Amino acid sequence: MNSKLNPEWCLAMAEYELGFEVGAGAMALDPMPELQDENEVADESRLALGRFVTLARRKSGLSVEALAEKADIDVGELLSIERDAHHLPETRTIYRLAMIFGVSQKKLMGLSGLTKPKDVRYVDEAIRYAARSESIARLSKEEQAALDGLIAVLSDKQE
């Protein structure tokens, strides 16, 4: 079938289309800027998550590969958690890490941005502890203190 949509037809129709908006189909109702704000908050708490995982891993004397193997999670996923605050981890990964490090699965899920925590105080505290830590080869006294604080905040005992 020969198309009637030749360039002349298109240009004539374009004149009619001027000043109008075209679009059809199901729409998404949640505004993006709000999501961006939420993402920024989640990014902050994921920074704390990444810092916690790095410190806890180093305290256990494990390399990234060794921890990935021990927890039965993907190495790339673990690296992303430690180094990329935008990375949204897999639910299973968070469960496995919480189990390995002996902290609350529920709180770690909240910190990862996979769930929205009802009580955000522990998230704020975790962010503060993470901010205090510095990356050096061995755990310094401050890092150890920061890690202890993170563990305390993320354990089930402190609700």
Next chain:
Amino acid sequence: MTPAGPKQIIPVALLNVASRSPVVAELWKPITEKNLADWEVLWAPETAGQLKVLHQAGIERRLWPQSRKWDWRQKQEAFRGRLDNQSYAVMQGGETQAMMIVDLSARARLDEQVRQHLVYIDFLEAAPWNRRTLTGGQPRFAGAGSILLGAAIELSLEQGFKGRIGLHSLPQSNDFYANACGMCDLGADENYSNLRYFEMTPEIAAKFLKKGA
């Protein structure tokens, strides 16, 4: 997998709004990997930039572009391989200017053609730079919407549906479908996010095609 290249290319034209001059363009069928990459690399950042401006300007949320979160790759993947879905893209200057996915299994709702087959436009979106921005910017090109509607009508004719098409309009596009296209407005559809449902009869379709001839 989404095809690397189009199976069919039809020469078309768009109107450069600033200079009011014609520009050569192409209608691609189906949507290709290139179109999806354009959506990711070109459309998404542009849309995000426009939304930021709208947000900072304090524009009411209901006035923002309603298609801002569509994920074309996801849509295309969902429809890929289904024989009752077809897709199109308008190309100009090596960039995707608009995209559309249609469904051939839908039936008409309008009384005079109820339950008759039609081409239902599942999704239609113009590139963000081809939309009027609420902060005063003018679109780069006009005409992509009419080309895609025309393509949907021609597909309807090819399928023996006599030009019947239907769609759920985005709120900011109601005026276009009702007044520029003369489609029948069947009102807000509560089963579809309250978007208004529009339908074109064979007579309206013929009139639409004739309008630009």
